[in-house]
Amino acid sequence: MKYFKAWLGIVLFTFLFLYTVFNISLWPGLKAVLYPRVSLPQMLGQHLILVAISSFAAVLAGVPLGIFVTRKSGSGFKGIAGDLGALSQTIPPVAVLALAVPLVGFGFKPTVLALFLYSILPILRNTIAGLEEVSPTVKEAARGMGMTQSEILLKVELPLALPVLFAGIRMSVVVNVGTATIGAVVGAGGLGNPIISGIVWNNQAFILEGAVTTAVLAVLLDQIIGRIEQSVLPGNRLLS
């Protein structure tokens, strides 16, 4: 029931949105209010796949990298990893697209690559921050109890870093949902399609269709990840 208000907001918003978009009488001068080439669910699906694959890859790369550079053996790479992460976020995804298209072609692949690079920094940074926040005395106690390095990581460090780590993933995914609209530029589909067509044809209803759906999707995913986080964390909410 903690999220009651959030859900209520989402439902209300969606309702208003659908009403506005489908009600052609609200849009004098427009022949169509829904992007005609691809249906909304289809675009939503494309968008979700773009986000899911790139975010998943970013977690898969960012978390282990963050773990590695906070180990003794990897501490030498911490600076470099941080710089690379920051760099990958400062290069605009559009530029990545422009550079990637000649290499891997149009469509899905360059978009996923650009989104992946753009998503990795918050995950990497929060993994490192979360692990570094674990108090040295707790780690010393773990070692003194006779835990091996991997037991310390799995039973102590990661559970304690989890809230910060999840915050990074959430942030990364939410931003990714918005950024993924650029996929439309290189023909990867998704919710960027109606937005771009809307701009080109001067059709605000198309823009609204893409933009609002994107926003709702972002909020929804944020909530869902929050739920997942709740279910994996033990009752130590006070820690976060």
Added chain:
Amino acid sequence: MIQLKKVTMVFGGTTAVNALDLSVEKGELCVLIGPSGCGKSTTLKMINRMIIPTEGKIFIDGHDNMAGKPELLRRSIGYVIQSIGLFPHMTVRDNIAVVPRLMKWDRDRVKKRVTELMELIDLDPVVYGEKYPHELSGGEAQRIGVARALAADPPILLMDEPFGAVDPLGRLLLQDEFLSIQRKLKKTVVFVTHDLDEAIRLADRIAIMKDGRIVQYDIPETILTSPANSFVRDFVGVDRSLKKLSRYDAAQVMREARSVDIETDKVSEHLIKLSEQGAAFVWATDARLQLKGWIDIKHPLFAADPLSGYSKIEVFNIAVQREDSLKLVLSKMLGQGIKNVPVVDKKGILQGEISLRDIEQVSES
């Protein structure tokens, strides 16, 4: 049994421990004490291989501690650190269960053991079992730190200022509790502290350290009565005979107390008999021996009514508990301005009495 042979530890330029020899017998509690930075923690951590000495060897029950895996060694040695280091994401139960689980005990055995330990440290498993460390007081957390170290029943305990973060009164309680646990379990303990009273109270032997070496290693009485050199003398301080008092419990020196049950009809008769024996006063109790007050037998109206000298007392203000140290008993006497204090148990039942003379005898012996 723990033996350190010519152990040296150099960190960069600083020699933290310098060719140190130390041997702790099985079942003995050895306290390491000395100024900050003298190498106490380093010595302790070399025993369970948290730190590997630059030179020298350490033997545990005759085995070189560098043989075998460090994790296995550490699981067989209980370890308590000053900052406690309870795992904040685990409940009290899970914290205590850490080592047994690392050792792959089966579920039921772990559960039983945790319950047993919580009872040992006097924390109700039902009330405290599912709490998280941030919901505990400092003293409770310290006790759980001790329980966690005892969990897999290791023969050896290393304790680095385990009660350091608790207020003085709480610390006394923890010491009492730990002493009674240690008397039961007879672990081989190396205990680091800054607090000389604590050292004298708990130690079988005290090692006084300075600059990475042991200056004197002896039983507390000897340390107090014949300090090896001026450093130890200064360290132990001037009130040496008073310090000795921390080593004794009230229960150890108390004598039988003269008392009467004021609820019987024969109380006057008893009092008169006691008066004839030359007593000056007696303690007054109820039928269950619960302390209520005292009766002045030399009261001017005694002949008329033997009970005229009866005064009620606030039992827990005047009386001491069996496990209170003599030092506390003395401070109570001085604080209340009385020469005799009654000793009671937790329920207020009269156990005996201690007089100022008894204390003088102990401190002079």
